Amino acid sequence: MSKHGKVLVAMSGGIDSSVSAILLKEQGYEVIGLTMKTWDYETSGSNKKETGCCSLDSINDARNIAVDLGFHHNILDIRSEFGDYVIDYFTDEYMMGRTPNPCVLCNTHIKWDALLKRADKLGCEFIATGHYANINSLDNRYFVSKGKDINKDQSYALWGISQKNLSRTIFPLGNLEKKEIRDIALKSGYENLVKKSESYEICFVPDNDYRNFLRKRVDNIDKKVGKGYFVDENGKKIGEHEGYPFYTIGQRKGLGIALGYPAYVTNIDQKRNEVTLGSFDELRREGMYVNKLNFMKYDKIKGKVDAYTKIRYNDKGNLSVIEQIEDTVKVYFGNGVNAITPGQSAVFYEGDDVIGGGWIKSSFKKDLKSDKKSLINHE
Numbered sequence: 001m002s003k004h005g006k007v008l009v010a011m012s013g014g015i016d017s018s019v020s021a022i023l024l025k026e027q028g029y030e031v032i033g034l035t036m037k038t039w040d041y042e043t044s045g046s047n048k049k050e051t052g053c054c055s056l057d058s059i060n061d062a063r064n065i066a067v068d069l070g071f072h073h074n075i076l077d078i079r080s081e082f083g084d085y086v087i088d089y090f091t092d093e094y095m096m097g098r099t100p101n102p103c104v105l106c107n108t109h110i111k112w113d114a115l116l117k118r119a120d121k122l123g124c125e126f127i128a129t130g131h132y133a134n135i136n137s138l139d140n141r142y143f144v145s146k147g148k149d150i151n152k153d154q155s156y157a158l159w160g161i162s163q164k165n166l167s168r169t170i171f172p173l174g175n176l177e178k179k180e181i182r183d184i185a186l187k188s189g190y191e192n193l194v195k196k197s198e199s200y201e202i203c204f205v206p207d208n209d210y211r212n213f214l215r216k217r218v219d220n221i222d223k224k225v226g227k228g229y230f231v232d233e234n235g236k237k238i239g240e241h242e243g244y245p246f247y248t249i250g251q252r253k254g255l256g257i258a259l260g261y262p263a264y265v266t267n268i269d270q271k272r273n274e275v276t277l278g279s280f281d282e283l284r285r286e287g288m289y290v291n292k293l294n295f296m297k298y299d300k301i302k303g304k305v306d307a308y309t310k311i312r313y314n315d316k317g318n319l320s321v322i323e324q325i326e327d328t329v330k331v332y333f334g335n336g337v338n339a340i341t342p343g344q345s346a347v348f349y350e351g352d353d354v355i356g357g358g359w360i361k362s363s364f365k366k367d368l369k370s371d372k373k374s375l376i377n378h379e
Helices: 015-026 056-069 079-095 102-122 178-187 191-195 210-217 221-225
Strands: 006-010 030-037 073-077 126-128 133-138 141-146 228-231 237-241 264-269 274-278 284-295 304-310 318-325 328-338 345-350 353-367 372-376
Touching (some): 006 102, 015 030, 015 126, 015 178, 015 191, 030 056, 056 073, 073 102, 079 210, 102 126, 178 191, 210 221, 328 353
Parallel strands (some): 030 073, 228 274
Antiparallel strands (some): 141 353, 228 237, 264 274, 284 353, 345 353, 353 372
């Protein structure tokens, strides 16, 4: 009989999920390992050796650790659900002129549900993953908080997990730093885990080339979209581009145009097939609208609330005022922020705690001459 109950651990074959399993077993849980097969990397056209959480090597690594530690290991094939939901979303977002965040969607809408369904079948009270984050509760609500290792913190990617799913989730690494995790792996005899490289690419995009992926995934995309125009901030045509889906807000490299100054993509107009280029300062926006919300620490936002808001994974966060207007949150940045990108996640923090998050719908900037706000990508 286990000391703390039965837990299903998501195992990718990497150091973080493996150490999570080690720690939970040491703490007295009955551990069962599970590796999810989301994508056939070998059939996706990559020139590289198959790597990452979906590879055969990674599945074997996870299985070998389970055998060493004396617990059962399962493989769950979710390629169908993954393809229908995550990959279709990925291509649809680019075709709408937005920049998708598939890892957030996969975590919160595919992997958690799949894990809990299998946990129920196996009689597991809990599921666990190797994310660098913590789970806390207040007034019968569960919420994610930042992990101890601020450089590895993954709370930003977890804003979409439901209350029901959070109540059954364990993050064993939340109060550890990466160095401590490496030390645990070494002491447990897994030097190979410490030496194993970590993948940061989108698992289903070969060689991290999303343009080529879109061309293979969307039939006749070049013909459907066609070439369009680069325009400046005043709408003047300044050059020709390959088509709006192949660009993202904040992009500087790979534009194929020289303007005599560092140029950035500041706006994408899907309907007109226009991509606006401007200076770094012209990327600045004073606010944004966020929809498709999920609240954690509180069930809603009452009035105007001070919060730190992150608009991308490596963003340190910016002081903001957030206001909920029905099913949308309006975010005001006092000093403005650069490269707010529709399609990416926005996550609201109270200290280290996640208030909630959603998807960036549009941004706005203040017209200094008229003192009015002009909307960017707002539909």
